Amino acid sequence: MEKRLEKNVRAIFEKLLQGDFLSYSSVDVENKKLFRICSENYDELYEYFILIGFVLEKGKNYFYFAKNDTEFSDKYFNKKMVDILELLELLSFMITFDNDFNVGSKLSINDLVMAVEKNLALASNLKSLKQHNKETIKESCESILKTFINAGFMELVDRYTESYKALESLDYIIKFSNELTIDTEII
Numbered sequence: 707m708e709k710r711l712e713k714n715v716r717a718i719f720e721k722l723l724q725g726d727f728l729s730y731s732s733v734d735v736e737n738k739k740l741f742r743i744c745s746e747n748y749d750e751l752y753e754y755f756i757l758i759g760f761v762l763e764k765g766k767n768y769f770y771f772a773k774n775d776t777e778f779s780d781k782y783f784n785k786k787m788v789d790i791l792e793l794l795e796l797l798s799f800m801i802t803f804d805n806d807f808n809v810g811s812k813l814s815i816n817d818l819v820m821a822v823e824k825n826l827a828l829a830s831n832l833k834s835l836k837q838h839n840k841e842t843i844k845e846s847c848e849s850i851l852k853t854f855i856n857a858g859f860m861e862l863v864d865r866y867t868e869s870y871k872a873l874e875s876l877d878y879i880i881k882f883s884n885e886l887t888i889d890t891e892i893i
Contacts, residue, residue, distance in 0.1 A: 714743050715754065722762070722771040727858035727875030730767035731810065734861065744769045767874035770858075792837065793857060793879050794886070796850055799831050809876050815868040818847040 718740050721728065728741040744751060744762070752762045761772040800807045803821050822828050822843050833839065838849040851870055854860040859876040863869050 711743065711747055711750065714740065715751070718744060718751065719755070719760075722760075722769065725858070726770075727765075727873065727878070728769045729858070729873035729875045731871070731873050732861060733863050733871070741769065765875065766877050768878070770875070770878065789857075790879075790882065792853065793859075794883055795835060796838075796853055797879055797883055799828070799835060799850065800854075802828050802831050807872065808880065809872055809874050811872040812863070813870055815844060815847055815851070815870075818851075819844050822847065 717736070718728070721737070721740060728737055728744055730738075730741055730745075732738050732741065744764075748762070748764060755762045755771070759773070763770050763772045797807075802825075803818060804811065804813070822832055829843075832843070832846055835846075835850070838846050838853070840846045840849055851860060854872075854876075855862065855870075857879075858873070859879060860870050860872050863871045
């Protein structure tokens with residue numbers, strides 16, 4: 707492995723090990739740099755990480771880790787399922803907010819708060835999200851966006867206007883949702 711690449715492998719590993727995504731459209735300079743390094747050196751990095759039990763997965767303009775073993779502990783599996791179910795509920799909420807919500811969507815906290823105040827279906831949907839029920843609508847909306855940020859699906863793009871952007875990695879959970887929809891339609 708080249709010296710230049712060796713210096714960044716640790717940063718890539720630590721970022722992806724946390725469950726984060728590296729996305730092309732990230733506004734974070736370090737994330738963008740690590741994404742570029744993964745893109746330019748995907749095959750070499752894939753081979754390196756597979757040796758230590760991780761699969762470097764490539765999505766449409768994003769990267770993430772998948773575990774390279776078939777035996778997951780029940781605890782790990784259950785936590786992953788709870789996390790995914792929560793993200794699917796939040797995705798449903800965001801699609802109720804904006805039917806076109808997708809990769810590249812931009813919104814502000816104020817947009818979301820005003821929509822909840824004006825739309826009874828959205829307000830009801832927000833109330834059903836028990837984990838995100840806070841003192842105010844704004845705090846609840848901030849909690850939802852924070853979950854998307856922590857999952858690596860959104861980033862804050864402007865602190866002053868409290869504006870957020872959906873990253874390419876959001877495609878991961880959208881595809882997951884679409885697969886569930888297709889499978890349940892078959893049954």
